[in-house]
Amino acid sequence: MVLAHRMALESSLVEAEAIEATEFGELVRRHNVSGVPQTTINHGARDVVGAVPEHFLVAEIEKALKEAGS
């Protein structure tokens, strides 16, 4: 969670929202959150379930951007 916020701090292109899942049920349903923590990239372009290391999240963001571009 802090990881995404650290990325936001470093890049003006990154925005990161930490959402308390139990308080925002509708959002949780809309984004098919199956386990926590879940990181939803670009509104559902990719989802990463679990606490993942830095390089893994970077790789997932790269994939999400590539898929959107192709």
Added chain:
Amino acid sequence: MEEFLDNGLKKQVLQVFEDLKEPVTILFFGSAAQCEFCEETVQLLTEVTALSDLLVLEVHDLEEESELASQYHVDKAPGFVIAGGRGEEIIDFGIRYYGVPAGSEFGALINDLLTVSKRESGLSEETLSFLAGLKEPVHLMIFSTPT
């Protein structure tokens, strides 16, 4: 309402806050309309920001100050932004929270305040170079539960 932070926890947080460097402003957006957790969130943020002169809490209303809310991309309550600086010189880094930052989220909040204050992300060289090369916006939503 009972205080969130007991003396033990306060002491721990104060110790972390000794390393604060630059001012940090928390912009909170609540809603008078319907907001089950707004009061709790404001109270927790009030208690935390009271622990250092470098921390500022601004309390806003999502509906009454809709222009400010959309400027900070906040569309739900309780929501808050952790921004650098204070007063006229607030820098929005894109760091948002929705909901009460209790439980494990509390540690994350304290950690975020320190990180923003020091402007040190602690990310690896590889991640930094990836971020520097970004050409498109990246939006991340991190869903978590307090326990």
